Amino acid sequence: MIYLHIPFCKQKCSYCNFHFSTSLDFKNEMISAMAKELDLRQNELENKTLKSLYFGGGTPSLLKVDDLKFLIDEVLKYHTFNENIEITLEANPDDLSQNFLKELSKTEFNRLSIGTQSFHEPDLKMMNRAHNSSEAESSIKRAQDFGFENLSIDLIYGSPTSNVEIWKQNLKKSIELQVPHISSYALTVEPKTALQQWVLTNKISAPNESEQNEEFYFMSGFLKENGFQHYEISNFAKPGFQSKHNSAYWNYNEYLGIGPSAHSYDGENTRSWNVANNQKYIQQISQNIRPNEIEILTENEQFNEMLMIGLRTSLGVDYLKLKEKFSAELLDKSNFEINRKIEEGFLILENNFLKIPEKHWFLADGIASDLFHL
Ligand code: SF4
Numbered sequence: 001m002i003y004l005h006i007p008f009c010k011q012k013c014s015y016c017n018f019h020f021s022t023s024l025d026f027k028n029e030m031i032s033a034m035a036k037e038l039d040l041r042q043n044e045l046e047n048k049t050l051k052s053l054y055f056g057g058g059t060p061s062l063l064k065v066d067d068l069k070f071l072i073d074e075v076l077k078y079h080t081f082n083e084n085i086e087i088t089l090e091a092n093p094d095d096l097s098q099n100f101l102k103e104l105s106k107t108e109f110n111r112l113s114i115g116t117q118s119f120h121e122p123d124l125k126m127m128n129r130a131h132n133s134s135e136a137e138s139s140i141k142r143a144q145d146f147g148f149e150n151l152s153i154d155l156i157y158g159s160p161t162s163n164v165e166i167w168k169q170n171l172k173k174s175i176e177l178q179v180p181h182i183s184s185y186a187l188t189v190e191p192k193t194a195l196q197q198w199v200l201t202n203k204i205s206a207p208n209e210s211e212q213n214e215e216f217y218f219m220s221g222f223l224k225e226n227g228f229q230h231y232e233i234s235n236f237a238k239p240g241f242q243s244k245h246n247s248a249y250w251n252y253n254e255y256l257g258i259g260p261s262a263h264s265y266d267g268e269n270t271r272s273w274n275v276a277n278n279q280k281y282i283q284q285i286s287q288n289i290r291p292n293e294i295e296i297l298t299e300n301e302q303f304n305e306m307l308m309i310g311l312r313t314s315l316g317v318d319y320l321k322l323k324e325k326f327s328a329e330l331l332d333k334s335n336f337e338i339n340r341k342i343e344e345g346f347l348i349l350e351n352n353f354l355k356i357p358e359k360h361w362f363l364a365d366g367i368a369s370d371l372f373h374l
Pocket of ligand 1 (some may be wrong): 012013018058059115248
């Protein structure tokens with residue numbers, strides 16, 4: 001799969017610490033540089049047909065449809081698409097105008113991931129989103145009217161401007177809108193964000209963990225009652241609508257990340273990431289240099305990652321795969337803790353898959369890290 005990182009946003013959301021610029025001054029240079037990076041790295045993913053192409057960011061929907069189409073065509077110069085390829089565009093509600101969607105519906109894009117976040121106006125204001133609650137709703141309906149049935153929305157729970165009742169309304173609205181995929185995250189206070197500043201200066205209260213816990217489990221039960229599969233801690237899908245892009249990450253498949261700050265993985269033990277600086281990226285790529293750092297994962301790190309990622313999914317971690325990939329000595333070191341967690345009820349081993357019972361999913365990261373090798 002290929003991920004293209006479009007590093008531009010209209011404005012800075014208060015909770016976000018992703019890499020992007022709010023100036024579009026170098027948009028054309030960036031698009032050319034990304035096309036060049038695709039050229040420079042054309043031998044990676046060789047002989048593989050692409051099952052997923054994902055435009056993320058930043059805000060890819062800030063680009064013109066012609067620019068997005070240009071990048072798809074650049075990918076097609078070097079790679080072939082699987083006949084069932086999923087081509088996703090992350091889009092913000094305020095960008096999904098009639099014209100934009102009309103043009104987009106003529107391209108290969110077949111999935112939208114809409115940054116709705118909430119239908120509740122005070123949440124959107126606090127988050128400094130560029131859209132309001134009525135656009136949150138109308139953008140979804142418009143996208144469906146233009147034939148985008150395979151769409152996902154992002155929702156954030158646990159905001160200090162919300163409460164359990166408001167969260168229930170957000171979920172009910174999503175059901176009414178017949179959205180087949182929902183990605184939902186707890187609001188977290190990230191370093192160097194406006195939200196962190198407000199919390200530190202007591203302008204706003206920090207997200208309440210017990211409320212987030214209650215909202216998480218309400219969401220899980222409610223969405224399942226409404227026909228969704230809870231297939232990863234933060235992801236819910238109606239049958240047939242699981243994201244191929246996300247699933248490929250969770251299966252440790254190889255992927256190519258193009259654009260500033262984008263990460264790549266060779267499917268074995270090497271991860272790399274491009275510089276998170278638009279100017280440096282453009283300059284270096286123009287000199288045929290990929291500005292990246294590389295990390296070779298040790299056996300311990302690979303083991304930890306497999307647990308961290310796999311234990312967040314409903315399928316769990318393939319224990320036979322662990323046995324195949326890692327030395328008996330390394331697995332032996334984990335067995336004591338794994339057995340203890342099984343006895344305590346925090347893990348189950350079912351059909352050779354190690355998983356966390358859903359009632360403990362909110363604690364998944366802590367349970368996985370207890371099994372790590374340092
Ligand atoms: S639109 Fe997305 S990437 Fe851009 S600032 Fe907001 S949350 Fe971050």
